[in-house]
Amino acid sequence: xxxxxxxxxxxxxxxxxxxxxxxxxxxxxxxxxxxxxxxxxxxxxxxxxxxxxxxxxxxxxxxxxxxxxxxxxxxxxxxxxxxxxxxxxxxxxxxxxxxxxxxxxxxxxxxxxxxxxxxxxxxxxxxxxxxxxxxxxxxxxxxxxxxxxxxxxxxxxxxxxxxxxxxxxxxxxxxxxxxxxxxxxxxxxxxxxxxxxxxxxxxxxxxxxxxxxxxxxxxxxxxxxxxxxxxxxxxxxxxxxxxxxxxxxxxxxxxxxxxxxxxxxxxxxxxxxxxxxxxxxxxxxxxxxxxxxxxxxxxxxxxxxxxxxxxxxxxxxxxxxxxxxxxxxxxxxxxxxxxxxxxxxxxxxxxxxxxxxxxxxxxxxxxxxxxxxxxxxxxxxxxxxxxxxxxxxxxxxxxxxxxxxxxxxxxxxxxxxxxxxxxxxxxxxxxxxxxxxxxxxxxxxxxxxxxxxxxxxxxxxxxx
Numbered sequence: 001x002x003x004x005x006x007x008x009x010x011x012x013x014x015x016x017x018x019x020x021x022x023x024x025x026x027x028x029x030x031x032x033x034x035x036x037x038x039x040x041x042x043x044x045x046x047x048x049x050x051x052x053x054x055x056x057x058x059x060x061x062x063x064x065x066x067x068x069x070x071x072x073x074x075x076x077x078x079x080x081x082x083x084x085x086x087x088x089x090x091x092x093x094x095x096x097x098x099x100x101x102x103x104x105x106x107x108x109x110x111x112x113x114x115x116x117x118x119x120x121x122x123x124x125x126x127x128x129x130x131x132x133x134x135x136x137x138x139x140x141x142x143x144x145x146x147x148x149x150x151x152x153x154x155x156x157x158x159x160x161x162x163x164x165x166x167x168x169x170x171x172x173x174x175x176x177x178x179x180x181x182x183x184x185x186x187x188x189x190x191x192x193x194x195x196x197x198x199x200x201x202x203x204x205x206x207x208x209x210x211x212x213x214x215x216x217x218x219x220x221x222x223x224x225x226x227x228x229x230x231x232x233x234x235x236x237x238x239x240x241x242x243x244x245x246x247x248x249x250x251x252x253x254x255x256x257x258x259x260x261x262x263x264x265x266x267x268x269x270x271x272x273x274x275x276x277x278x279x280x281x282x283x284x285x286x287x288x289x290x291x292x293x294x295x296x297x298x299x300x301x302x303x304x305x306x307x308x309x310x311x312x313x314x315x316x317x318x319x320x321x322x323x324x325x326x327x328x329x330x331x332x333x334x335x336x337x338x339x340x341x342x343x344x345x346x347x348x349x350x351x352x353x354x355x356x357x358x359x360x361x362x363x364x365x366x367x368x369x370x371x372x373x374x375x376x377x378x379x380x381x382x383x384x385x386x387x388x389x390x391x392x393x394x395x396x397x398x399x400x401x402x403x404x405x406x407x408x409x410x411x412x413x414x415x416x417x418x419x420x421x422x423x424x425x426x427x428x429x430x431x432x433x434x435x436x437x438x439x440x441x442x443x444x445x446x447x448x449x450x451x452x453x454x455x456x457x458x459x460x461x462x463x464x
Contacts, residue, residue, distance in 0.1 A: 001027045003183070007193055010230060014264055018276070022229075025276035031185040032279050033061040034083040036115065037456050040379050041147060041421060043077045044457040052279075053258050055086035057118065060279065065453035068443060071396040075421040076145035076377050078456045081111040084181075084273040084280030087260075088112045088172070088223070091287065092119040094252050095221060099123030100169035101344060105158060105212055108135035110142030112174055112225075117148040125341045127168070127348065129154045129161060140356035141441060144373065149325075149338055149380045152348055153356040158211035163351055166217040166296040167344070173212065174225045175205045181227035181282020184275055202232045206240060213245055218293035221250065225285040229274070234284040235266050247288035315361040315369050318385045325358070325380075334361045334369055336380070371413050373438055376422045381415075388415035389426075393452045399423060399435060402442040407433045419458050 003023055011019040036058045037043030045051075045059055052058030060083065067073050067080055092115075099121050104113045107128035116126050128143055128151060130136035136155035143151050154161070178198045179189040205226075216222055222241070226233050241247040251269035254260055259277040263270035273283040315334050316322035325336040337345045337358035348354050359381075360374035375381055389407040391399065396418040399405050407414050407428050414433065416423045427434040 001183075001187070001190065003027055003190060004193060006195060007180070007190075010195070014229065014231060018261075018274070021276040022274050025274070026184045029184065029275060031281060032083060033064045034081060034086070034280070035059055035061065035078045035456060036081050036086055036089075036111075036118070037078045038076055038114075038146060039118070041075070041077050042458050046456050047454065052083045052086050053255065054090040055083075055115075056089075058083060058086040058089070059456075061455070065455055066449060067453065067455070068445065069397065069447075069449050070453045070455050071393070071400060071418040071423055072421055072452075072456065072458070074145065074400055074441075074443075075418065075423050076147050077421055077458065079111060079114050079142070079146065081115070082281045082283075084278060084283035085111055086115060087271065087273070087283065087285055088225070089115045089119045090254075091223060091252050091285065092116060095250065095287065096120060096124075096170065100125075101167060102126045102170045102172070103161070103168040103212075103215065104128045104172045104174070105161070105208070106130065106174050106176065107153075108132070108139040110139045110146075112172060113139070113143060113151070114146040116172065117143075117146060117151060123150075123340060125150050125152070125344055127152045127154060129156055129352075131155060131157050136355055143356060144360075145377055147377050147379045149336070149359045149378055150341065151357070152341075152345060152354060154348060154352045154354050156352050158208045161352060162211045162214045164215045164347065166215070167347065168215050168220060169217055170221045170223065171212055171216045172223040172225070173208060175201075175208055175233075177201050177205070177226040177228040177233050178230070179227060180229045181273075181284075184281060198228075198230055198232055201228075202237065205233060205237055209237070209241060209245075213290070216290050217295050218290055220290050222247065222288050222290065223285065224288070225283065227281065227283055229272075229282055229284070231265055234272075234286075235263050235268060235270060238268055238270065238286050238288065239266065241288050246291045248291065250287040250289050252287060318361060318371065318375060318382055319359070319380050320382045321380075322382075327361075329364070332363050332365075333372065334364060335359070336361050370427075370436070371425050373424050373436075373441075376415055376424045381422065383415070383422075386413050386415055387428075388417055388422075390417050390420065393418070394448065396423060397443065397448055399426070399437060400443045401446075402435050402437055402439060404435055405433060421458065 049059035108130040113128040140153040261272035360372040362369035387409040425436040
């Protein structure tokens with residue numbers, strides 16, 4: 001790979017002692033492959049995998065398997081994520097020790113969102129936002145696969161969410177950037193880079209921070225991150241937050257052996273990941289605290305109630321501790337949100353575009369409710385509420401392609417599982433079963449490996 005001369009010269013000015021090593025790492029070495037396992041669903045360490053030092057559930061793989069053909073990926077048992085980005089797990093674990101309202105502002109495709117759901121204290125709510133509708137849908141799918149009911153997905157501009165004055169205790173801003181840190185794995189990042197792009201991105205980042213700052217409560221934390229190396233989009237943005245908004249830098253304890261580099265050109269607590277130092281792609285992260293002040297009270301609205309009492313009673317029984325959830329009907333779907341988040345979800349529905357929240361239990365069809373994929377993948381599902389059918393690898397792939405499969409179960413809705421991990425629903429008619437796996441999520445490829453990719457292990461849910 002040939003890097004642009006202007007980019008190399010920028011690095012030489014920025015970090016003269018490390019520029020050559022960094023350029024060689026970008027141009028001559030291969031990207032790493034890493035996954036973060038979903039311990040909530042019983043995910044365990046891949047065999048012989050090395051641990052990501054700053055994330056206890058993150059692991060490096062020696063090579064990139066055919067993830068598409070692993071049913072456990074579709075079941076949400078793990079997430080494929082660059083190791084550097086897993087540092088968000090460490091930040092949250094070090095800085096947050098009580099339940100919070102957490103906004104992931106630029107969240108697609110969902111790696112840092114699912115990491116937050118994993119790392120935050122019990123009782124926290126994560127709101128994941130993506131302004132681009134198609135990317136927001138993909139984000140919602142990944143949040144659904146992860147299976148936590150303590151999540152909401154929205155699709156709004158930062159200025160719209162900024163109207164939610166003081167709603168969030170933590171705002172994570174993984175802002176759009178010039179992508180220098182992605183050059184090793186993305187040739188387009190090399191070809192598209194220019195000093196003008198850096199300036200353009202820096203301007204947009206200042207706008208995003210300005211627009212979302214009102215939504216952060218006084219005393220709350222803002223996590224700022226990019227996947228780039230230059231100072232304009234990194235340290236200078238942190239200096240902007242300090243000078244313009246009175247933000248207070250917050251240090252995060254790290255181990256020197258991790259190889260994370262400090263700030264460039266200033267003495268602020270910043271965390272730089274570079275592939276010649278750390279095993280992962282380029283990343284910059286920092287945290288600031290908003291000055292203390294008066295917090296605005298929360299004003300909520302009631303969500304639409306479920307239209308059928310009979311439906312509400314039956315679907316609530318599909319949940320573990322169903323009494324802890326508030327049910328509402330969104331279109332034809334019955335949605336359950338934890339009662340502890342009900343007021344916040346109501347505010348979000350009144351002021352933002354919510355495309356997913358909590359657990360979608362099912363879709364109302366006359367007097368019945370057809371169970372939804374969200375329920376199958378959720379940790380809130382009561383696995384004893386409906387029949388299930390364990391399938392082998394070939395059948396699991398056929399199911400994920402949307403093909404008809406045979407199920408050994410009573411008539412009606414059947415939970416299809418692989419390695420005891422739920423994949424979705426089928427409707428058993430007796431002589432055949434209708435495949436209820438959504439068309440938009442199906443595996444398109446018709447090739448069929450003989451064996452499942454050996455990615456992560458599983459352990460019984462009772463062992464968690």
